[in-house]
Amino acid sequence: MHTKDDSLIKPSRSSLLAEANRCVSCGLCLPHCPTYRLTLSEADSPRGRIAMINGVVSQRIPMNARFAEHIDRCLTCRACEVACPNHVAYGRLIDEARDMMAVSLSDLPEEVVVRKKNWFKNLLERVFIDKTKRFDLVRPLIYLFQKVGLQEKLQQASNVKRTKLGLLLSKLPLIRFPFHGWQEIYPAIGRKRGEVALFLGCVARLVDVETNISAIFVLNHLGYTVHVPYAQTCCGALYQHSGRITKAAYLIEQNRKAFAGLNIKVIISTASGCGAHLVESCSQNQMENFSAPIVDINQFLAEQDWSEVKIKALSKKVVVHDPCSMRNVLRSSIYPYRLLAHIPGIELIELAGNSFCCGAAGTYFLDQPEIAESLLNDKMAALAQSAEASYLATTNIGCLLHLASGLRNQGKKVEVLHPVTLLARQIGIQ
Known part of the structure; x- marks a missing residue:
């Protein structure tokens, strides 16, 4: 009783x-x-x-x-x-x-069933998420896997199509920059304004290298030397939101040590989900803070002096999606718009229904696929109202993958990318 x-x-x-x-x-x-x-x-x-x-x-x-x-x-x-x-x-x-x-x-029969269903996600976490440097090693292999058509064949196989593996493959975009490696220091270009560090994230190291390369490129052109500590790892958000708080705290401590000792102004995060978790972890009293403030790249760049940087015009319509982490946790959703506004000729449109989640939510799309797809369909319907949009900009890697998969499924040619990627292209990144 x-x-x-x-x-x-x-x-x-x-x-x-x-x-x-x-x-x-x-x-x-x-x-x-x-x-x-x-x-x-x-x-x-x-x-x-x-x-x-x-x-x-x-x-x-x-x-x-x-x-x-x-x-x-x-x-x-x-x-x-x-x-x-x-x-x-x-x-x-x-x-x-x-x-x-x-x-x-842990001892309930129903929970045993659930854990068996989640074995694939748990395996991915143990093999890759905890050891993010492995993503750099496996990236060329997945690139070759895609080039020879094996991803498409595996995705269509009857015994894979309706599994978590099939769902994960449907979110996996074509790998770009497969052989890219990371330096620990990227020197500033021109007049030096200071030094910063970049948090790479985990999944982005596999499927969105372009965003991190673009971030370094833009920061260098603004006069910032960028440090990329080799020992950094996953931020721990995936563990935090699945109830493994101790594991998440351990990863935060590993990252704190990785960024310690650097003479930097800020630690910059390109993924708002990672940034939100790092910021909130720093605000808790049970662990020591990072050696420098954690700042989302959109906010950091939007507040810079751009008078010495030449940006090419872009006469295109760009729809902006606000990730929940940016809007509801960091409360910084205005900064991507301010950043993109530096591009001459650009037309910025806020995606209708931005106050609602897209359904990606970390690994939610794997655990609750029906709800995730329903929310994704809402975003696709909202995007369809923005006729002739060339780009969909979003600041979180999970949202980016989820939204891009929805557009691929509908055969739409709208490119989904991070605001800093679009900005870097207009500055002249090759």
């Missing part, structure tokens, strides 16, 4: 309960929640999930597979935090709830 006696609540969960109790169930979050909008189920709303977390921590309701289902459906887009008048830290609540689930549900 469950009890409401607070003395039985573990001390490690008392702060979780206190945060959950700050929710006054006003319901202002409901219209902003993507899963509630799709299911119209109170259990799939922020208010409903907080109530369930409160009940589990207070031992009034059991933690079971049904509870896990509704918690796992959350995209962690955190649009609810922006709407919440009481500023409830919903992101922390959902992460810690998943941490509880990882421990408490």
Whole structure:
């Protein structure tokens, strides 16, 4: 029998309960929640999930597979935090709830089934995400795999098509810069303004090398020497949002050590998902801060003096997608527009429905494919309203891959890219 006696609540969960109790169930979050909008189920709303977390921590309701289902459906887009008048830290609540689930549900038969279904994702994390330098080694192999047509054949194979592997292959773009290697220092060009460091990320090292190359190119032309520490690794966001908080903290510490000792102004992140996680990790008291502030590249570049940099005109229509991490966590969604506005002749359009998640959400597209595809379809419909758009710009690697796959499936020729990539092209990157 469950009890409401607070003395039985573990001390490690008392702060979780206190945060959950700050929710006054006003319901202002409901219209902003993507899963509630799709299911119209109170259990799939922020208010409903907080109530369930409160009940589990207070031992009034059991933690079971049904509870896990509704918690796992959350995209962690955190649009609810922006709407919440009481500023409830919903992101922390959902992460810690998943941490509880990882421990408490381990012996349930339903959880055993779920873990078996997730073996492929877990394998990828162990082999690559923890050791991001391996992406540099495997990139040429995947490039050759694609060049000889094996990706397409494997993707169409009947025993692969409807699996997580098939879904992952559908998101994998054509590899560019397959043989690119990273230097530890890229010297400034012209008048030197200072030194910065670049956080490469993990998945981007495989499928979006162009964004990081472009970032270095633009920073160098603005007069910044760029450091790329060899020892850096994954930011840990994928682990944090799946409830493996200890593992995420370990990766943050590894990165803190990798960037220590550099004489730099800032540590720049090109992926807003990585940047948001690094910034929030620095704001927590349980670990030492990085040696320099973490700054999203759009914000850093938008605030620079561009008078000495020549930028070619681009008379094209560019639709801008706001990732949830940029809009709801960093609260910096204005900066990509300000950055792209430096390109003469450009026409910038905000993608309709930008306040809603695209469905990528880290590995969410693998874990909840039906919801992820439904949200992606909404983005494709919104983009169709922007006639004759040449580019779709977004600042997060997961969103970029997800949106690009939707456009490929529809046979659309709109290129999806990071704002800094488009800017680098107009400055003259080869």
